[in-house]
Amino acid sequence: MAKRAVSIYDIAKLAGVSTATVSNVLNQKGNYSEKTRELVERIAREQGYVANFAAKSLRESSTKTVAILTPDVSNDFFSTLVLAVEGRLREAGYSSYICNTANDPERESSYIYGLLSKQVDGIVYIGGTTQSRIEANVDIPVVHIDHTGTTGVAREVFVGNDLPRLSYDMTATLFERGCKRVALASVSASLYRTAEHDQAAGYYAYLEEHNIVLDKNLVLEGPHKETSLIEAEHLVSSCLEDGYSFDGVVALGDRVALGVVNALKAHGIAVGKDVLVIGMDDSIYSRISTPTISTVRRHTAQMAEEAMRALLEMLGGAKPSETHIVVDHEVIERETTLGF
């Protein structure tokens, strides 16, 4: 800032009182007369006084600021969580730094370093995965929402769905609707490498449990070069063109599902009739598609709620009451699983 902002000293001088009194008035700490209050408040307003947060933080060694690290705010699922978390924090009097890591470890650790330096009071990871540990000698609470990887701090809480169970339920939905050969499309999961392994686990578990032989040609994994939507389209197209047949697709993400649906339509396949498709996240993509895509609702509002409860608990100095919080999921059937 070029022009030097007015400080508490300026206000004190103009009001003819001490800085202690100004501070007391402005923070409503009591110990001042009504007359003093009015005077100080008026002058502060007139001068456009804004407390210097750096000084305050330095003095109180607390910034009332939390960092939110997420791979990509432009992803609907993540941004919904980010918004919910940010809103909840604001209610509790905290500001948020929102940081886009793009799942790039280097970028992430540069953020972490900067954030610690900025004395954030807490860290929230949303989505993606992380290897980086917090080495610095600080005791900062960390909450993970739909995020894998530990930071190694003393107090951390994990909030998310039971991912193996979730993909198990997706797979079960298709088989119960009569599918015989179900493919797995796991592109988007990989793009952000969100618990890739966990997300696919339920698919394998279901097959094994029901003695269905795994056909590896039906496991569609991308090179993660394109966005998940485009990549899913390519993968499904080449799978079809290679002559492999399937009558159901478990898509790990709605964007992936949308790509799958588009590719199937392009090949003249009636989605929801010839081939059933189920996505996950219950994002806007599943709702705007034609046909509408069956999906799994992951209760992001509840995730955010639980996560912030835990975080605020820890910010208050407490130890978390639970360290692993599992949030329910719910299969939402729409047009792509109407059945044969």
Next chain:
Amino acid sequence: MAKRAVSIYDIAKLAGVSTATVSNVLNQKGNYSEKTRELVERIAREQGYVANFAAKSLRESSTKTVAILTPDVSNDFFSTLVLAVEGRLREAGYSSYICNTANDPERESSYIYGLLSKQVDGIVYIGGTTQSRIEANVDIPVVHIDHTGTTGVAREVFVGNDLPRLSYDMTATLFERGCKRVALASVSASLYRTAEHDQAAGYYAYLEEHNIVLDKNLVLEGPHKETSLIEAEHLVSSCLEDGYSFDGVVALGDRVALGVVNALKAHGIAVGKDVLVIGMDDSIYSRISTPTISTVRRHTAQMAEEAMRALLEMLGGAKPSETHIVVDHEVIERETTLGF
């Protein structure tokens, strides 16, 4: 933070040097021997030392932080800009606070107050509109990207498209493709009240210029209760059900356009053949729709680029060389304007 972090004093003591020297070494300011450098760096690393940003900012009265205010990061168009701006700032050594205002003036001014208090070095508005002025006695540079409203600070720069020209071009595209009766759907513009007036202006201008009588029944404006997509669907449906006919729709936003397309399809109308539709923003919505939606590309990357050039200029203490930067737009024709 519960545990007190290690300070520069701790490092100085352990290294047997003064804080001045530690500071010089860690900031590579010169004036130290190679041996001292190694010693100090080793100890700092061992102790997990992280400089206290609050102290640093207080001392330097600069936070190397910029605030980005946007109505809603979950909007594709805005989030693309946010990401671009944030990336560019990071390259220049700045961190960003991302703030979601939801276009709520109260929320916005509470943010502004907090941000000034946090001594942000600059402010970037992305999208939406604002009445709130920055009253505090500070001289902080402000950049507006696709945002209307001035803050009243001394140094501010506006970056965006020529919106009247843009909607003029949208309207022209439809008429030139043979449309006779073109409707205007302006829901989303209003949801975020983005330069609503400017955005619609070109539509009116085109009609007037070509002596086409305005039919107010074809101006679809929503009550802004629902998301733009849903609302657009409702509006188009009731317009059709009321018996008004049109053969083209200028939709101020791709989400709006998608709602329009969905409603038309639901009424058995062949989009791109019976009725032409054009959206704007060139967002993912226009690309994933069937049929794909013609739209206007607004060159967000260039907006971000120009805006950051201007901001960094001002952060460097200079006066902006230009205060109103207009970025080109480009009509992208897809399936919804194939023609009759």
Next chain:
DNA sequence: TTGAAAGCGATACCAC
């Protein structure tokens, strides 16, 4: 090449 010390702005303790 190094160090002592002032000062950034706000808070809070303690004396009055």
Next chain:
DNA sequence: GTGGTATCGCTTTCAA
């Protein structure tokens, strides 16, 4: 009710 002042952690000037 009010005010003087030490303090938070860091940078920077000036002297050694």
